[in-house]
Amino acid sequence: MALAAFSRLPVTVNLPLLLQALAAVEEDRWQGHFNTAYHSGDWSGVALISAADALTELSPGRGQPQHRAPWSEDGRWQDALGDWPLDIVSARLLRLGPGGRIHEHRDYDLGGPDADVRLHVPLLSSPGVEFWLDGQIIPMRVGECWFLDLARPHRVANHGDQARVHLVLDCRPEPWLAQQIADGLRSTPEAVVGQSDLARFQQRVEADHHLAQALQGLHDLDVFIETALELGAAQGLHFTREELRAAMRHGRRQWSEQWKA
Incomplete structure (x- = not known):
């Protein structure tokens, strides 16, 4: 099984x-x-x-x-x-x-x-x-x-x-x-699954042209990550380099393609 x-x-x-x-x-x-x-x-x-x-x-x-x-x-x-x-x-x-x-x-x-x-x-x-x-x-x-x-x-x-x-x-x-x-089941009864700070930051960038613009065109991966960390912290959202890299590895194209276009 x-x-x-x-x-x-x-x-x-x-x-x-x-x-x-x-x-x-x-x-x-x-x-x-x-x-x-x-x-x-x-x-x-x-x-x-x-x-x-x-x-x-x-x-x-x-x-x-x-x-x-x-x-x-x-x-x-x-x-x-x-x-x-x-x-x-x-x-x-x-x-x-x-x-x-x-x-x-x-x-x-x-x-x-x-x-x-x-x-x-x-x-x-x-x-x-x-x-x-x-x-x-x-x-x-x-x-x-x-x-x-x-x-x-x-x-x-x-x-x-x-x-x-x-x-x-x-x-x-x-x-x-x-x-x-x-x-078994795939969730907790009546669970409200909280979003991570990384997911919240991603949503804000998608909704805020100025945040998106600050990330666009950053083709150097390390510069892109450092900029995203700084912008997130300014929004009161804290995530790590490892979380951001993992998001990219999991195929979230908006991180690795759309915002760096």
Whole structure:
């Protein structure tokens, strides 16, 4: 069964119990993420289950899954997920601090028919968090469970003033899980998906002749990007070089052709 690019699973999450377990995690257990080139700001995590042969508890490995201290010493994690017949090979808490960004990348180890399936359960979040997958914002809310095909390009920005924390589970592709993904939905109920500052800036340029004129004729890509950043900041809209480059890569012709004509 081919999996969708993303899906909100029709399962019940025991959010209060998960938040209790999260609150009991000591601050000194949080470790910086090993992919230091992929982010800016605080991107850290706590390993709950990870491979026995991993270089660090947060790093990937090929060994048998080992229950780390927060999982083995606090039964609330297992109790909260007890009704889900999952074969979990990795479980982590991942935190993105206020102002933090995870730059666009792919998790190539998740590609292929026998690859592990990654689930995200938001525990703490806010409307200021933008999770982009293959050029689309995924409207995840706390207490939901989402499958995300992260072998596709994705990035995250936390524009809020509080940390975003997700419980991230890597599971073997069992039939029950594949069926839940197939039965899932592509949105949050009654979700109002906020626009990014980049999308707002794009709309303003399309509607404002003077802004468009300031970008037209800038054939040097670096000059074009720097000018767009400056014009956006003057409008109170903040986005990064990585976001703008990603927009161009995703074929938004109005960025790469119309405004530079």
